[in-house]
Amino acid sequence: ASLELVQETPYRWRIERQGAMRVPGVVFTTRELLPDLSADQSLAQVAAVATLPGVVEAVYAMPDVHWGYGFPIGGVAATDVDRGGVVSPGGVGFDISCGVRLLLAGLHLDRLRPRLTALMDALADAIPRGMGRGAVWRPRGTAELEGILAGGARYAVERGHGEPADLDRCEDRGALADADPGAVGARARERGLEQVGSLGSGNHFLEVEAVTEVYDERIAQTYGLWPGRVCVMIHTGSRGLGHQICTDFVRRMETAMDRYGISVPDRQLACAPVFSAEGGAYMGAMAAAANYGRANRQLLGQATRHAFDRAVGHGDLTVLYDVSHNLAKIETHGSRRLCVHRKGATLALPPGHEDLPPDLRPVGQPVLVPGSMGAGSYVLAGVPDSPAFASACHGAGRRLSRHQAVKTTTAARLRAELQAAGIVVRGASARGLTEETPEAYKDVDAVVDACEGAGLARKVARLAPVGVVKG
Ligand code: 5GP
Ligand code: MN
Numbered sequence: 001a002s003l004e005l006v007q008e009t010p011y012r013w014r015i016e017r018q019g020a021m022r023v024p025g026v027v028f029t030t031r032e033l034l035p036d037l038s039a040d041q042s043l044a045q046v047a048a049v050a051t052l053p054g055v056v057e058a059v060y061a062m063p064d065v066h067w068g069y070g071f072p073i074g075g076v077a078a079t080d081v082d083r084g085g086v087v088s089p090g091g092v093g094f095d096i097s098c099g100v101r102l103l104l105a106g107l108h109l110d111r112l113r114p115r116l117t118a119l120m121d122a123l124a125d126a127i128p129r130g131m132g133r134g135a136v137w138r139p140r141g142t143a144e145l146e147g148i149l150a151g152g153a154r155y156a157v158e159r160g161h162g163e164p165a166d167l168d169r170c171e172d173r174g175a176l177a178d179a180d181p182g183a184v185g186a187r188a189r190e191r192g193l194e195q196v197g198s199l200g201s202g203n204h205f206l207e208v209e210a211v212t213e214v215y216d217e218r219i220a221q222t223y224g225l226w227p228g229r230v231c232v233m234i235h236t237g238s239r240g241l242g243h244q245i246c247t248d249f250v251r252r253m254e255t256a257m258d259r260y261g262i263s264v265p266d267r268q269l270a271c272a273p274v275f276s277a278e279g280g281a282y283m284g285a286m287a288a289a290a291n292y293g294r295a296n297r298q299l300l301g302q303a304t305r306h307a308f309d310r311a312v313g314h315g316d317l318t319v320l321y322d323v324s325h326n327l328a329k330i331e332t333h334g335s336r337r338l339c340v341h342r343k344g345a346t347l348a349l350p351p352g353h354e355d356l357p358p359d360l361r362p363v364g365q366p367v368l369v370p371g372s373m374g375a376g377s378y379v380l381a382g383v384p385d386s387p388a389f390a391s392a393c394h395g396a397g398r399r400l401s402r403h404q405a406v407k408t409t410t411a412a413r414l415r416a417e418l419q420a421a422g423i424v425v426r427g428a429s430a431r432g433l434t435e436e437t438p439e440a441y442k443d444v445d446a447v448v449d450a451c452e453g454a455g456l457a458r459k460v461a462r463l464a465p466v467g468v469v470k471g
């Protein structure tokens with residue numbers, strides 16, 4: 001049957017329950033941004049996720065929603081773990097704990113401009129990227145890899161890659177406690193060993209940016225965002241290790257579902273009860289991959305500092321925040337323990353939340369929203385009483401598939417356009433660059449306004465790109 005979509009407010013649409021749906025879907029978006037039901041499967045995916053055992057309240061879609069493997073990207077779904085609630089690897093995605101770190105330099109863009117080319121060369125030199133080999137850190141033997149899987153960014157800092165103060169600004173202080181390195185398979189470890197401290201390809205990037213707009217003076221001041229301030233946004237995840245874990249567990253859960261009496265409308269929604277052998281092992285392996293992703297961003301943040309030091313003599317960058325946008329977490333909401341899947345959605349803790357460091361607690365969590373290498377990016381803040389289990393959008397969201405994107409431009413034209421806009425590009429193959437053309441993404445300003453209008457988060461500052469290292 002076709003989906004029935006009911007507009008509830010200018011920023012909120014309900015997908016009515018039908019068929020095997022246990023809860024409705026809720027899409028936070030505007031009429032302009034609403035996916036085209038005839039051309040896009042993402043809202044049908046919301047409805048399919050709403051059939052999963054134990055799902056509660058509603059399956060939510062953020063304004064940047066688009067098609068993904070099983071779950072849509074920009075989707076949030078929570079299951080009640082004490083009532084048979086499941087975890088689904090497709091609800092986390094292949095790049096487990098992919099996320100964003102924002103570093104702040106003690107420098108105005110005017111002072112960086114004369115050194116920008118040198119800085120971009122230094123960053124291109126310091127940041128391993130692309131599909132192939134090359135990483136900041138090659139763990140010696142299994143003990144070091146175990147350390148990364150169990151200790152995340154915390155272990156990286158212990159080993160001299162960064163400052164203890166960095167961890168105050170990392171979600172979960174840089175490491176999930178319940179990681180089980182033993183649940184990570186041999187092939188995943190093998191892939192992981194060679195990629196600790198590497199950007200990856202495609203959509204992953206390291207971008208030098210400057211604050212161009214401040215919307216909330218008080219919060220911006222607390223965050224340290226002033227007009228002209230130079231920042232560095234790092235977007236990467238758990239590389240081949242996370243990818244392999246997702247592959248391994250989708251396969252394992254596919255064959256286990258029968259035993260738990262679970263049937264799903266789409267194989268890509270393979271899942272298992274959180275409290276089951278398969279569910280528990282996945283949670284442990286996923287947390288280990290998440291820690292790997294956090295160590296990865298910690299290492300690249302440290303490499304960024306060295307590059308700044310060499311090229312501009314200002315290596316004293318501080319971390320504003322580091323947050324994952326592909327993760328499932330056990331959280332308490334009301335009286336229930338829920339497994340909250342956020343896939344292409346960012347945790348957005350409200351003011352006063354105990355998981356925030358004391359200096360950020362009065363204003364709420366920084367929510368990091370990349371837009372595109374041409375359009376710009378945003379910093380938002382978590383707000384009280386937000387719907388969707390304290391989640392917000394994670395980007396502008398894809399509008400065109402990679403295949404469609406490459407047909408809209410050429411690498412030479414895109415490079416020239418970015419250069420004319422004062423944006424220096426390093427790395428990226430011709431194909432990789434055109435797949436990531438700003439055209440390929442939705443209008444980040446509209447997405448962020450929808451996010452704010454829907455009461456998911458509040459605008460704090462806008463960031464403009466000045467240089468980008470693409471994976
Ligand atoms: P994802 O995690 O879904 O791959 O990407 C998150 C978001 O990053 C995308 O929805 C897009 O808006 C944004 N993005 C992709 N490439 C770039 C880039 O080069 N620079 C910036 N600032 N944002 C980007
Ligand atoms: Mn990723």
Ligand code: MN
Pocket residue numbers: 098099235325
């Ligand atoms: Mn990502």
